Amino acid sequence: MDGIKEPQSSYLSIKNLWKSFGSFIALEDVSLDIQEGEFVCFLGPSGCGKTTLLRAIAGLDLQTRGRLVQAGKDISNLPASERDYGIVFQSYALFPNLTIEKNIAFGLENTGRTKNEIEQRVAELLQLIGLPDQGPKYPAQLSGGQQQRIALARAIASGPGLLLLDEPLSALDAKVRVYLRHEIKTLQQKLGVTTIMVTHDQEEALSMADRIVVINEGKVEQIGTPNEVYCKPETLFVADFIGEMTQFRGIITGKSSIKIGNTELNTAAHQFDEGREVSLTIRPEDIIPLGAKPPTKNGLSNSRNNVFSTKLVEMEFLGSFWRCKLKSDEFSQALVTADFSVNAVRRLSLEPNQNLWIELPSESILAFDNQAA
Numbered sequence: 001m002d003g004i005k006e007p008q009s010s011y012l013s014i015k016n017l018w019k020s021f022g023s024f025i026a027l028e029d030v031s032l033d034i035q036e037g038e039f040v041c042f043l044g045p046s047g048c049g050k051t052t053l054l055r056a057i058a059g060l061d062l063q064t065r066g067r068l069v070q071a072g073k074d075i076s077n078l079p080a081s082e083r084d085y086g087i088v089f090q091s092y093a094l095f096p097n098l099t100i101e102k103n104i105a106f107g108l109e110n111t112g113r114t115k116n117e118i119e120q121r122v123a124e125l126l127q128l129i130g131l132p133d134q135g136p137k138y139p140a141q142l143s144g145g146q147q148q149r150i151a152l153a154r155a156i157a158s159g160p161g162l163l164l165l166d167e168p169l170s171a172l173d174a175k176v177r178v179y180l181r182h183e184i185k186t187l188q189q190k191l192g193v194t195t196i197m198v199t200h201d202q203e204e205a206l207s208m209a210d211r212i213v214v215i216n217e218g219k220v221e222q223i224g225t226p227n228e229v230y231c232k233p234e235t236l237f238v239a240d241f242i243g244e245m246t247q248f249r250g251i252i253t254g255k256s257s258i259k260i261g262n263t264e265l266n267t268a269a270h271q272f273d274e275g276r277e278v279s280l281t282i283r284p285e286d287i288i289p290l291g292a293k294p295p296t297k298n299g300l301s302n303s304r305n306n307v308f309s310t311k312l313v314e315m316e317f318l319g320s321f322w323r324c325k326l327k328s329d330e331f332s333q334a335l336v337t338a339d340f341s342v343n344a345v346r347r348l349s350l351e352p353n354q355n356l357w358i359e360l361p362s363e364s365i366l367a368f369d370n371q372a373a
């Protein structure tokens with residue numbers, strides 16, 4: 001099939017891909033379509049198979065079964081050197097004995113370009129990544145963040161159809177990481193290059209990706225926009241892995257109600273049958289603090305409120321918000337995590353060990369199959 005043109009609906013098609021290492025199955029029937037110009041993140045915990053998937057796309061480690069189609073061409077069995085991509089690794093992987101200019105020029109040699117054209121392209125790329133004067137230096141003379149920008153310039157030097165980023169930011173310190181997130185995303189949009197980034201950092205994926213592919217134990221759990229995977233997780237694993245949440249066990253009592261112990265909660269509509277045991281989740285930022293006194297009706301957000309009296313047992317200041325732990329008889333004294341804004345804490349004069357009434361908006365309480373965890 002190699003070299004035969006196929007009808008093209010997406011730029012990269014991953015079709016029923018499997019990868020085994022001996023008897024261990026690292027990827028199980030992964031299928032995915034990536035559109036031209038899209039920025040897609042493979043996100044999942046350590047060992048879930050995201051790097052294995054990227055390496056199969058790159059031809060660095062061939063799949064056991066399944067097919068890969070890039071720009072209408074079956075590349076499933078093509079060697080890495082014949083595939084059309086640029087790649088950036090976590091470790092930068094620059095040649096220490098070559099200058100920055102020579103590092104970037106490396107992939108441009110033997111491509112039919114003249115010396116002059118290569119010099120011009122290198123200068124253009126250095127300008128593009130905001131390091132126009134660093135060409136004559138050696139990698140060791142640059143910071144980690146600068147070296148990673150050089151690795152990026154090298155990866156895009158020949159104008160590949162696909163840019164692969166394997167945890168490109170994880171070796172950098174927090175501030176540089178946040179800055180480079182923005183830089184890479186801006187550059188990707190400017191170039192319009194289809195990009196796949198592997199990361200285990202949910203914040204990185206949420207802030208950079210057009211779509212996130214959440215992977216767990218070699219299988220795709222959910223594919224969606226950052227907003228979809230965060231606000232509408234399809235499984236308990238996705239709800240738990242992306243963002244913070246408190247989890248309860250409950251029994252379904254109606255189409256949008258669940259019982260935790262003796263407490264009945266109004267929830268988002270779900271598809272479970274009455275009597276079914278499920279897991280319930282609520283995000284910390286969805287909990288509304290009402291104050292020390294029982295609220296009046298007009299202080300509440302909607303008609304289907306879940307209003308409870310709790311004790312504020314812990315408060316941790318995290319700069320832009322307070323992470324709080326709440327306890328209540330209504331939840332059998334289980335700890336509930338709530339994030340309150342600095343303004344809300346000030347306005348309600350919240351302090352540890354005080355009584356606090358809270359509201360759990362029904363729409364933010366999600367129910368999941370227990371087996372899905």
Ligand code: ATP
Nearest residue numbers: 021024026044045046047048049050051052053200
């Ligand atoms: P991390 O974020 O830690 O890199 P990952 O999601 O990228 O994790 P992979 O590197 O894709 O995970 O590995 C997936 C699974 O396959 C792991 O359990 C790993 O131990 C196993 N694995 C990867 N490469 C090999 C190999 N060459 N031989 C045997 N097992 C392997």
